[in-house]
Amino acid sequence: MKKLSFPYLLIISLTVCSACEDISDNQDLKWMDISTGREQPAIEKIIYEESFERGYDLRENQSMCIWGSKAFCFNDGKECKVLDLDSKKWLNSAPLPISSHQNNAQFINKYYEKTDKYPLILLSRGDYPPSSNDAYIVRVSESDYFFSFSIVKTIHNRIKEANNGGCWVIDEDNNKIYLYCMTLSDWRLKDWNNKFCVYSFSLPDISTPEDISLGYEDVLDKWEYTYLIHQGGTFYNGFLFFNVGSMESYEGMNIASDQDVIVINTRNGRIEAIMPLRDDKETEGICIYNNKLYISFKNGSKEQYPTSIVFSLKEYTLPESIRLK
Numbered sequence: 587m588k589k590l591s592f593p594y595l596l597i598i599s600l601t602v603c604s605a606c607e608d609i610s611d612n613q614d615l616k617w618m619d620i621s622t623g624r625e626q627p628a629i630e631k632i633i634y635e636e637s638f639e640r641g642y643d644l645r646e647n648q649s650m651c652i653w654g655s656k657a658f659c660f661n662d663g664k665e666c667k668v669l670d671l672d673s674k675k676w677l678n679s680a681p682l683p684i685s686s687h688q689n690n691a692q693f694i695n696k697y698y699e700k701t702d703k704y705p706l707i708l709l710s711r712g713d714y715p716p717s718s719n720d721a722y723i724v725r726v727s728e729s730d731y732f733f734s735f736s737i738v739k740t741i742h743n744r745i746k747e748a749n750n751g752g753c754w755v756i757d758e759d760n761n762k763i764y765l766y767c768m769t770l771s772d773w774r775l776k777d778w779n780n781k782f783c784v785y786s787f788s789l790p791d792i793s794t795p796e797d798i799s800l801g802y803e804d805v806l807d808k809w810e811y812t813y814l815i816h817q818g819g820t821f822y823n824g825f826l827f828f829n830v831g832s833m834e835s836y837e838g839m840n841i842a843s844d845q846d847v848i849v850i851n852t853r854n855g856r857i858e859a860i861m862p863l864r865d866d867k868e869t870e871g872i873c874i875y876n877n878k879l880y881i882s883f884k885n886g887s888k889e890q891y892p893t894s895i896v897f898s899l900k901e902y903t904l905p906e907s908i909r910l911k
Contacts, residue, residue, distance in 0.1 A: 615864075631900065633671065634897075636897055648661060648688045650818070652693075653875070658691065658726075659871070661688065669899070670731075680735060681735075682735050683735055689751065689818070692707065693873070694707070702726070706723050708724075711752075712753045714750060718743050719753070722739070739795070739797060745765060745785060745802065747783070752766070755820060755821050757852060762788065763788075764786050764852075766828065768780050769783050781810040784826065785807070785808050813830035813831065820874055822910075824851065824852055825852065826849070826852060829869040845863045847879070859907070859908065861902070867898060868883060869883055870882045
């Protein structure tokens with residue numbers, strides 16, 4: 587593998603057809619500042635929404651990240667679909683080099699080659715046991731709107747609690763990498779001792795061809811929170827953002843009724859802000875692009891919705907205290 591060329595930050599304005607962009611009816615959404623108790627609106631816009639017949643591949647969407655005017659939607663299994671946010675059209679389905687749950691995806695501001703159109707992606711497995719839930723640094727290539735993906739480095743997990751659903755987020759500002767999972771190894775276990783937790787590590791050099799291996803001896807900090815379900819995670823301006831589900835409302839596998847976005851300060855592990863999401867669909871991917879928060883949703887399992895499925899991509903304003911000026 588060639589030594590990665592970085593940093594090359596590509597700044598492209600995310601533009602969408604205004605006729606296709608709708609202010610949501612869900613305008614009671616608010617960010618709550620935990621330290622002050624202040625609330626501020628979290629204006630929700632529907633960027634894209636479509637209903638599909640059961641059997642369409644977006645039924646298994648699990649994660650999403652945005653660069654330029656493209657939303658990369660990773661499905662459970664071995665596939666990524668790319669949505670053009672300008673035309674609101676799906677460009678193509680691209681096979682992935684590994685098959686897994688693909689539970690989290692994050693663009694990082696490093697490039698494999700100077701000439702690459704897209705930076706690298708950190709793609710987390712987020713699988714059920716006995717998976718070790720490694721993560722992969724993935725290169726994106728594009729030719730005439732056809733995409734391909736290749737693995738350039740593997741991050742090996744040796745934290746056993748993360749073997750059920752563990753995922754990763756990179757913090758390039760502070761040269762850290764975070765692993766998030768549940769304390770009792772099973773995200774489905776409804777137990778007040780089973781908490782959402784985040785491990786922090788120093789970020790090894792990802793520009794070399796050698797794989798990375800991280801275990802208990804490498805942990806810098808561990809933070810715990812009273813949430814049960816975890817979905818996507820991302821980093822922005824010193825803060826970690828996570829889609830999580832609350833313990834109180836967890837009944838069976840129906841987690842769509844009570845979900846939050848939590849914002850964690852990476853300096854001290856404290857939750858700085860919370861946005862309760864009262865959506866009838868399950869959160870999946872999360873990313874921040876051009877100072878806006880984006881979340882992908884789908885409306886649950888094939889058992890709950892046997893004939894059709896709704897896929898949504900929504901945009902939210904960020905809290906003023908966190909937003910880059």
